[in-house]
Amino acid sequence: MTTRKSRFTRRNFIGATAAAAASFGVPTLLRAQAKTIKVGLVHPVTGFLAYSGGQCRFGAMAAIDEINAAGGIKSMGGAKLEALLGDNQAKPEVGVSVVEKMNEEGVSAYIGCFSSAVALPATQAAARYNTPFIIDVGASDNIVNRGLKNVFRLKPGFLSCVDDAIVGLGEINKAAGGPAKSAVLVHEESEFGTGTAKLLAGKLPSIGIEVKEVMKHANPTRDFSNVALRIRSLKPDLLIMSNYQNEYVLLARTLHQQKIDLAGMFSVLGGGFNYKFVKELPEVAQNMMDVNHWFDPTNPKAQAMKKRVEAKGNLFTFEVYLAYNAVKLLADAMERAGSADKEKVIAALNASTWSDHFMPYGPTKFVNGQNQGGKAVMLQASRNDIEVVWPSRFASAKPVFPKPKHA
Amino acid sequence: MDATILGAAAINGLLLGGSYALVAVGLTLIYGVLHIINFAHGSLLMLAMYGVYFLLTKANVDPYAALPLMVAAMFAGGYLLYRAVIGRFSHGKDENILLITLGLAIVLENIALFFFTGDTQTITVSYSYEMVALGPALVPLPKLVSFLASLVLCGALALFIARTDAGKAIRAVAKERHGARLVGIDVDKMLAVAYGIGIACLGAAACLLMPSFYVTPTVGHLFVIVAFTIVVLGGMGSFVGALLGALIIGLTESLAGLFLGEALGQIGIPLVFILILLFRPTGLFGAGK
Numbered sequence: 001m002t003t004r005k006s007r008f009t010r011r012n013f014i015g016a017t018a019a020a021a022a023s024f025g026v027p028t029l030l031r032a033q034a035k036t037i038k039v040g041l042v043h044p045v046t047g048f049l050a051y052s053g054g055q056c057r058f059g060a061m062a063a064i065d066e067i068n069a070a071g072g073i074k075s076m077g078g079a080k081l082e083a084l085l086g087d088n089q090a091k092p093e094v095g096v097s098v099v100e101k102m103n104e105e106g107v108s109a110y111i112g113c114f115s116s117a118v119a120l121p122a123t124q125a126a127a128r129y130n131t132p133f134i135i136d137v138g139a140s141d142n143i144v145n146r147g148l149k150n151v152f153r154l155k156p157g158f159l160s161c162v163d164d165a166i167v168g169l170g171e172i173n174k175a176a177g178g179p180a181k182s183a184v185l186v187h188e189e190s191e192f193g194t195g196t197a198k199l200l201a202g203k204l205p206s207i208g209i210e211v212k213e214v215m216k217h218a219n220p221t222r223d224f225s226n227v228a229l230r231i232r233s234l235k236p237d238l239l240i241m242s243n244y245q246n247e248y249v250l251l252a253r254t255l256h257q258q259k260i261d262l263a264g265m266f267s268v269l270g271g272g273f274n275y276k277f278v279k280e281l282p283e284v285a286q287n288m289m290d291v292n293h294w295f296d297p298t299n300p301k302a303q304a305m306k307k308r309v310e311a312k313g314n315l316f317t318f319e320v321y322l323a324y325n326a327v328k329l330l331a332d333a334m335e336r337a338g339s340a341d342k343e344k345v346i347a348a349l350n351a352s353t354w355s356d357h358f359m360p361y362g363p364t365k366f367v368n369g370q371n372q373g374g375k376a377v378m379l380q381a382s383r384n385d386i387e388v389v390w391p392s393r394f395a396s397a398k399p400v401f402p403k404p405k406h407a
Numbered sequence: 408m409d410a411t412i413l414g415a416a417a418i419n420g421l422l423l424g425g426s427y428a429l430v431a432v433g434l435t436l437i438y439g440v441l442h443i444i445n446f447a448h449g450s451l452l453m454l455a456m457y458g459v460y461f462l463l464t465k466a467n468v469d470p471y472a473a474l475p476l477m478v479a480a481m482f483a484g485g486y487l488l489y490r491a492v493i494g495r496f497s498h499g500k501d502e503n504i505l506l507i508t509l510g511l512a513i514v515l516e517n518i519a520l521f522f523f524t525g526d527t528q529t530i531t532v533s534y535s536y537e538m539v540a541l542g543p544a545l546v547p548l549p550k551l552v553s554f555l556a557s558l559v560l561c562g563a564l565a566l567f568i569a570r571t572d573a574g575k576a577i578r579a580v581a582k583e584r585h586g587a588r589l590v591g592i593d594v595d596k597m598l599a600v601a602y603g604i605g606i607a608c609l610g611a612a613a614c615l616l617m618p619s620f621y622v623t624p625t626v627g628h629l630f631v632i633v634a635f636t637i638v639v640l641g642g643m644g645s646f647v648g649a650l651l652g653a654l655i656i657g658l659t660e661s662l663a664g665l666f667l668g669e670a671l672g673q674i675g676i677p678l679v680f681i682l683i684l685l686f687r688p689t690g691l692f693g694a695g696k
C-alpha cells in the first residue's frame with residue numbers, strides 16, 4: 001500500500017470547488033454601507049420572455065433610482081432602496097431558487113415575476129418567510145386566490161379584465177348603434193387562449209352578440225389562410241382573438257392581406273398588441289382593439305415618464321410602468337410603516353390607499369391581496385400610436401367603430 | 408363544404424408546400440451527400456432570416472434584391488462552417504456530426520437570443536399586401552413568388568447536380584468516397600461545397616419567406632421539423648422527392664386544418680407520413696436498399 005503524497009486529493013479538490021462555486025453562486029452585491037432596504041427583482045431576463053422581463057426590470061430600476069434620488073424612505077431616516085437583481089429564466093423552479101437566494105441575502109420585499117407560472121411557486125416560497133411580494137405582471141387569478149398573506153397585486157386579474165372587456169365592448173357597440181351582432185373567436189390552444197375564449201363566448205350573448213364559431217389553433221401555427229377563409233364565409237361582425245405574439249401578428253396580417261371586412265377586431269390581453277406592432281405594421285394594426293393594462297393618458301406624470309423612457313430609446317410598454325408602480329406602491333407602504341419589518345410592511349400594504357400612481361385605478365384598496373380599483377382599459381391602434389378609447393374618463397381618443405371597410 | 412373554400416384551401420396548401428420545399432431541398436442535399444442529419448438547418452435559416460431583416464431595416468435592401476447576396480453569403484458561411492467546424496471535429500464519424508450540428512443549433516439560437524432578443528420581428532415591403540386572384544383563392548403575391556421561385560430553385564439544383572462537373576463530383580462523393588478520391592476528386596472540398604449549397608438554399612428561402620413571415624430566434628423549429636418529415640417522405644437525397652413531399656405536406660396541412668380545425672388538423676401531417684412510409688419505406692423517390 002503506497003501512501004498518498006499529494007495533499008490535494010480529489011476529494012479535497014471537489015470540496016474546495018464546491019465551496020468556491022457556492023460563494024460565487026450567491027449574487028455579488030454592493031454590501032450596505034448605511035441603512036439600505038433590499039428589494040428583490042425576480043424577472044425573466046433570459047429565456048423566451050427575456051424582452052418582457054428586461055422591460056420589467058427597467059421599470060422597477062427607474063422607480064428605485066427615482067426614490068433614492070429623492071432622498072430614500074424618509075420615515076426611515078432616508079434609507080435607500082437597494083435592488084437585488086434576479087433572473088427567473090421564465091422557469092418556475094428557477095424563480096423559487098432566486099427567491100430563496102435573495103432571502104439569504106436579507107431581502108425585505110420582492111417584485112416580480114412577469115409570468116404567472118413563475119409567480120405561483122415564487123410567491124409561495126416567499127410566503128414561508130412572510131416576505132411581502134408585489135406582483136407587477138402576472139394575470140392568473142390563482143396568484144391572489146390562495147390566501148397567501150404576503151402577496152399583493154396592483155393590476156387587475158384575468159377575470160376582471162374579461163369583465164371589463166365585455167362592459168366596454170357593449171358600451172362602444174351600443175354607442176355606435178349596434179353594428180356588431182355576431183362574432184367569431186379564434187384562440188390558441190393553451191390555458192390562456194382557451195380560458196379567455198370560453199369566458200368571452202359565455203358572456204358575449206349578454207351584450208347581444210351571437211357567437212358564430214370558436215376556432216382553436218395550435219402553437220405555433222405557420223399559416224392562417226384557412227382560418228381567414230372560414231371567417232370570410234361565416235361573415236361575422238367581430239373577430240375576437242386570444243393568441244400569443246407570433247400567432248397574433250400572423251393572423252392579423254393574413255386577415256389584412258385577404259381584405260376581410262369586419263366591424264372590429266378585438267382581443268383581451270392581446271399577445272401582440274403593443275407599440276412595436278403598431279409601429280412596424282401600421283396598416284395591419286390600424287383600428288384593431290385590445291383590452292389591456294395601460295397607463296392613464298390624462299395623467300401628466302405618465303406622459304412625462306413616457307417621454308423619459310422614449311428619450312432613452314426604449315418603448316413605454318406595460319411591463320415598464322406596471323413594475324415602476326409596483327415599486328412605488330412598496331415604497332409608499334414602507335414610508336407609512338416607518339420600517340422594513342415584514343409584518344409592518346404587510347399591514348401597511350393592507351391599509352394602503354395610495355393614489356400617487358399613474359394607472360387608471362383610483363386609490364388602492366387591497367382585499368386578499370388584490371387591488372379592487374384595478375381596471376383594464378380598451379385600446380385602439382391609430383395610424384402610429386395606441387389610444388385609450390374606453391372608459392371615456394380616461395380616453396385619449398374616440399373609438400373608430402365600426403372600422404372602415406377595405407378600399 | 409363549399410367547393411370554393413375547398414379549392415382555395417388546396418391552393419393555399421400548395422403555396423405553403425412551396426415554401427417548405429425551399430427548406431427541405433437543402434436538407435435533402437446535405438443528407439444525400441454527407442449522410443448527415445443537419446440539426447443546425449433551422450438555426451441557419453433563422454440567421455439568414457435575420458440577415459434579410461437587417462439588410463432591409465439597416466441598409467434598405469429589398470428582400471428579393473438581397474437574394475443573390477444572401478445565397479452567396481450563406482454558401483460561404485456553410486462552406487466555412489463545414490471546413491472549420493463540422494468536418495474538422497467530426498473525425499469522419501457520423502454520430503459526431505450529429506452532435507456537432509445539434510450543438511451548433513443550440514449555440515446559434517442562444518447567440519441570436521442574446522443579440523436580437525426573443526422579440527418577434529417582421530418586415531413590411533410595398534408588395535407585402537399585394538394580392539393575386541388565383542381561381543377561387545386570393546393569394547398574397549409574396550407567397551406566389553416564393554412558390555414559383557422554389558420550383559425554379561429545385562429545378563436548377565437538380566440540373567446542377569445532373570449536368571455540371573461539380574455536380575458529378577458531388578454525386579461521386581455521395582456514392583463512393585474512396586472511389587471518388589482515387590479518381591482525383593478532392594473529397595473534403597466537395598463535402599464542404601455540398602454543405603455550402605445546402606445552406607445557400609436557406610439564404611434563398613429566407614429572402615422568399617420574410618415578406619410574409621416573421622423571425623424570432625426559434626423560428627427555425629417551425630420549419631425544420633416539417634422539412635425533416637418532407638425529406639424522409641420524399642426519399643432521402645432526392646430533389647424531386649423533396650419538392651413533391653413538400654407539396655403533399657402543404658396540401659395535407661391545409662386540408663386537415665380545414666376539415667378538422669387548426670388544432671386537431673395537426674395530426675394530418677404525421678398521419679400521411681406514416682401511411683406513405685408504410686407502403687414505401689424508402690420514401691416516394693428513395694433508392695431501395
